[in-house]
Amino acid sequence: MTTRTGNGARVRIGVGAGMADDRVAPGVQLLQTSELDYLVCECLAERTIARETLNRRRSPELGYSPMLAERIRAFMPLCREKGVRLVSNMGAANPLGAARAARRHAAEAGVADLRCAAVIGDEVSDLLRSHPELQLMDARAPLESLLPRMASANAYLGADVVRDALATGAEAVLTGRVADPSLFLGVAMHHHGWSYDDLPMLAAGTMTGHLLECSVQVTGGYFADPGRKDVPRLAELAYPFADVGADGSIEIGKPAGSGGRLDRLTCTEQALYEIHDPARYITPDCVLDVTGLSFEELGPDRVRVRGPRAAPRTDTLKVVVGYADGWIGSGEVAYAGIHAVERARLAAELVQERFRLEGGKADEIQIDLIGMTALHGDTGRPQDRPEPYEVRLRVAARCPDRKSADLIGDHVRQLNMQGPYAAGGPVNLGPREVIAVDAVLIPRAWVKPEIVVVDKDAA
Amino acid sequence: MSTRVHDIAHARAGDKGNTSSVAVIAYDDAGYDRLRRHLTEARVMAAFAHLAKGPVARYEVPKLRALNFVIQQALAGGVTRSLRLDPHGKTMSSLMLTIELPED
Numbered sequence: 150m151t152t153r154t155g156n157g158a159r160v161r162i163g164v165g166a167g168m169a170d171d172r173v174a175p176g177v178q179l180l181q182t183s184e185l186d187y188l189v190c191e192c193l194a195e196r197t198i199a200r201e202t203l204n205r206r207r208s209p210e211l212g213y214s215p216m217l218a219e220r221i222r223a224f225m226p227l228c229r230e231k232g233v234r235l236v237s238n239m240g241a242a243n244p245l246g247a248a249r250a251a252r253r254h255a256a257e258a259g260v261a262d263l264r265c266a267a268v269i270g271d272e273v274s275d276l277l278r279s280h281p282e283l284q285l286m287d288a289r290a291p292l293e294s295l296l297p298r299m300a301s302a303n304a305y306l307g308a309d310v311v312r313d314a315l316a317t318g319a320e321a322v323l324t325g326r327v328a329d330p331s332l333f334l335g336v337a338m339h340h341h342g343w344s345y346d347d348l349p350m351l352a353a354g355t356m357t358g359h360l361l362e363c364s365v366q367v368t369g370g371y372f373a374d375p376g377r378k379d380v381p382r383l384a385e386l387a388y389p390f391a392d393v394g395a396d397g398s399i400e401i402g403k404p405a406g407s408g409g410r411l412d413r414l415t416c417t418e419q420a421l422y423e424i425h426d427p428a429r430y431i432t433p434d435c436v437l438d439v440t441g442l443s444f445e446e447l448g449p450d451r452v453r454v455r456g457p458r459a460a461p462r463t464d465t466l467k468v469v470v471g472y473a474d475g476w477i478g479s480g481e482v483a484y485a486g487i488h489a490v491e492r493a494r495l496a497a498e499l500v501q502e503r504f505r506l507e508g509g510k511a512d513e514i515q516i517d518l519i520g521m522t523a524l525h526g527d528t529g530r531p532q533d534r535p536e537p538y539e540v541r542l543r544v545a546a547r548c549p550d551r552k553s554a555d556l557i558g559d560h561v562r563q564l565n566m567q568g569p570y571a572a573g574g575p576v577n578l579g580p581r582e583v584i585a586v587d588a589v590l591i592p593r594a595w596v597k598p599e600i601v602v603v604d605k606d607a608a
Numbered sequence: 609m610s611t612r613v614h615d616i617a618h619a620r621a622g623d624k625g626n627t628s629s630v631a632v633i634a635y636d637d638a639g640y641d642r643l644r645r646h647l648t649e650a651r652v653m654a655a656f657a658h659l660a661k662g663p664v665a666r667y668e669v670p671k672l673r674a675l676n677f678v679i680q681q682a683l684a685g686g687v688t689r690s691l692r693l694d695p696h697g698k699t700m701s702s703l704m705l706t707i708e709l710p711e712d
Contacts, residue, residue: 287625287686371698372620374618377614378618417631417672417674418618418619418633419620421633421672423622425665425667425676427669427676440671442669443671477691513691515684515691517693523693524694525703527658529658545692546691585688586686587625
């Protein structure tokens with residue numbers, strides 16, 4: 150099926166994770182069954198790095214993905230045995246620390262002397278401090294307004310750093326912030342020798358990455374609608390792989406006979422996932438256009454992808470800025486039977502009043518009636534949201550301090566005695582520190598990534 | 609009999625910052641034609657008005673029989689600071705599918 154060497158062949162890239170706490174077993178299944186050349190693990194959500202930056206401040210050797218040890222131990226013995234190279238952004242806020250930890254965990258799992266490459270240089274917080282004039286994309290205000298609270302700033306690097314890290318011969322490449330599809334394009338650029346002048350190839354590699362980066366979201370996850378869109382053996386969802394030809398051809402596959410579903414419908418949903426203008430999806434490597442896309446079902450576990458196009462990359466890189474934004478506290482309690490919703494509403498009022506009387510401070514309080522208005526909101530028209538037999542009240546507050554965030558939950562917790570009759574399962578869900586994110590664009594030339602080969606254990 | 613979007617299409621929601629994007633994909637050509645004529649930016653904005661400030665932008669992808677809606681200021685400040693039970697707005701797709709379309 151796949152040839153492991155050289156140009157003219159196709160490279161097979163499998164998925165080992167599509168989020169930080171994704172399942173491990175389907176990655177092992179792919180390694181065992183599917184003749185992979187590379188395994189890519191995408192493990193960084195927008196806010197993950199900010200959180201890991203705080204962890205690294207507390208423990209300087211940490212700051213990488215919390216599941217790194219488990220993934221390295223599960224995957225590296227099979228990778229070594231089968232000659233599969235691992236690429237992942239599990240480095241998070243500490244790619245070098247991640248590479249050292251990966252060597253240690255690999256050795257303990259029987260893989261001696263793992264050759265790692267770490268990609269550093271996505272961290273740009275010092276740079277941003279000297280440019281308070283940059284505009285925040287969400288807040289539509291100058292960066293200056295949140296500089297005092299800034300926790301992290303990481304630029305989305307492109308595929309070139311993955312390509313260059315693989316060129317060192319490393320078996321495992323660990324990065325910080327790299328755009329999700331770039332992890333895959335970088336593999337294809339390295340394997341096939343593609344350059345930034347090959348726009349159709351950049352389109353192919355980026356399209357492949359976009360379809361694969363969320364693991365099961367292309368193989369039947371985030372999809373089932375019983376009776377309308379059924380997914381066979383949903384409990385056994387498999388991870389996808391892609392065969393990417395040197396000519397830019399793309400086929401998406403999953404293990405023969407595995408659980409889940411891979412077809413035109415699942416591919417179409419994922420192709421449009423989180424892109425805004427389908428003719429202009431901006432990545433660090435190119436501007437992808439999916440409007441000419443088509444999917445051909447070649448078999449139950451195989452789809453041919455045609456028609457992605459690309460325009461040259463822009464002159465800017467997006468930087469995700471993490472910043473401290475106070476605390477969120479919340480609590481829940483349930484009511485049932487006659488006047489259940491009225492009792493929940495009374496409880497919500499008294500919790501807010503008691504919170505104020507005791508000096509609690511909140512910038513915003515959210516009242517949800519779970520079972521009625523918590524997800525699709527309250528339109529204000531009673532006919533849109535009929536009263537349910539049972540309802541669970543949720544009260545959440547954004548507070549400037551931890552104490553207030555805990556207080557709001559406490560008042561919900563105490564409703565079994567202190568509120569309307571028949572309050573079920575009251576709970577304080579506890580205060581949580583908020584790391585919010587926004588983004589700025591900076592000139593590409595400001596960012597200077599580096600590749601560090603880690604092939605010795607730290608002294 | 610009125611038609612809901614769910615009768616003729618499926619959908620997937622995603623998030624970036626405070627923006628929600630919802631792709632609506634028709635099962636067949638007739639459904640796509642109907643979506644294109646009736647699932648307008650104004651109709652979507654009206655269905656999301658109590659959750660999102662907007663504006664709503666609609667992109668057409670006829671080869672995939674899909675409309676891609678980008679709804680600004682839709683996520684109560686974004687995943688990380690929203691107080692909502694569903695901070696990602698993953699359930700926005702199922703709200704989109706409840707929208708009723710007028711008869712032809």
